[in-house]
Amino acid sequence: MPVLEVLDTGSLVRTPCQNLAVVRNASTIDRTHVVLDPGHGGIESGSVTADGLAEKDVNLDVAMIAEELLSEQGFVVTLTRYTDVRIPIVSRVEIADSLNALLLVSIHHQGTDPDVPRSDAPGTEVYYQQNSEESKRFAGLLHEESVVKLGQFDIESWFAGPDAGATYRQNRNTGEDFYGMVRRPAAPAVLAEMSFLGNPEEVELLRSPEFLRAEAEAISDAVIRWFTTDDAGSGFVEPSFTLLSSGGGGGLGGCVDPDLGETADIPAALLEAFGES
Numbered sequence: 001m002p003v004l005e006v007l008d009t010g011s012l013v014r015t016p017c018q019n020l021a022v023v024r025n026a027s028t029i030d031r032t033h034v035v036l037d038p039g040h041g042g043i044e045s046g047s048v049t050a051d052g053l054a055e056k057d058v059n060l061d062v063a064m065i066a067e068e069l070l071s072e073q074g075f076v077v078t079l080t081r082y083t084d085v086r087i088p089i090v091s092r093v094e095i096a097d098s099l100n101a102l103l104l105v106s107i108h109h110q111g112t113d114p115d116v117p118r119s120d121a122p123g124t125e126v127y128y129q130q131n132s133e134e135s136k137r138f139a140g141l142l143h144e145e146s147v148v149k150l151g152q153f154d155i156e157s158w159f160a161g162p163d164a165g166a167t168y169r170q171n172r173n174t175g176e177d178f179y180g181m182v183r184r185p186a187a188p189a190v191l192a193e194m195s196f197l198g199n200p201e202e203v204e205l206l207r208s209p210e211f212l213r214a215e216a217e218a219i220s221d222a223v224i225r226w227f228t229t230d231d232a233g234s235g236f237v238e239p240s241f242t243l244l245s246s247g248g249g250g251g252l253g254g255c256v257d258p259d260l261g262e263t264a265d266i267p268a269a270l271l272e273a274f275g276e277s
């Protein structure tokens with residue numbers, strides 16, 4: 001949670017539901033290189049397969065392995081969630097912004113549309129910020145690494161839609177980037193649909209630790225290349241369509257804060273200064 005003030009009694013924070021709280025005994029992080037954002041969480045499962053594999057869990061598994069791989073290489077990595085908790089998009093973005101993250105990667109897996117065209121190569125989709133060259137470059141690197149790392153797994157056919165590659169998605173009304181996790185962060189950010197929960201063959205792979213690790217390696221190797229090289233990436237494609245609104249959750253409605261541990265009273269002056277948003 002973003003820390004607004006450090007008090008004698010604890011840390012004044014903005015909670016995931018955008019409330020104020022003074023948390024005692026908080027451990028604080030003051031810098032990070034990369035924020036990894038495991039999509040969905042809590043009551044927002046994301047896609048779920050017929051046999052019960054939930055996107056939110058796959059996203060978190062991959063993020064945690066990627067964190068480990070990057071930490072081994074000396075990168076400071078922060079996740080927007082470490083547990084199965086629902087966090088609104090604005091609060092995820094605040095975590096990255098308040099840490100002055102240099103890069104944000106939102107990790108997702110595509111849902112269950114059975115009409116997606118088939119391909120002999122992985123159909124990873126990476127959405128970048130249309131006005132950021134560095135976001136675009138990272139998207140190209142992540143797509144490139146994904147095709148290599150996931151392509152090592154031999155299956156009959158991958159799902160690959162028209163957005164397979166590095167691309168962007170616009171809100172047709174505003175012309176802005178469509179996804180909140182791409183539009184809102186101050187840092188270069190992408191949203192990646194790593195593979196397809198709608199494809200039984202890919203689901204089979206997603207149940208294996210080896211494949212989850214391959215996805216995490218694609219992310220960590222793309223991050224390392226983005227930081228350490230000028231490589232341009234590849235796989236850029238024109239956006240296939242624009243959307244009006246997501247309706248995909250991630251708002252503040254019905255938000256329930258997780259257990260914050262021991263808390264203290266919020267001084268009245270601070271309550272006024274920071275307000276309830």
Ligand SMILES: [Zn+2]
Nearest residue numbers: 039046108109
């Ligand atoms: Zn998702």
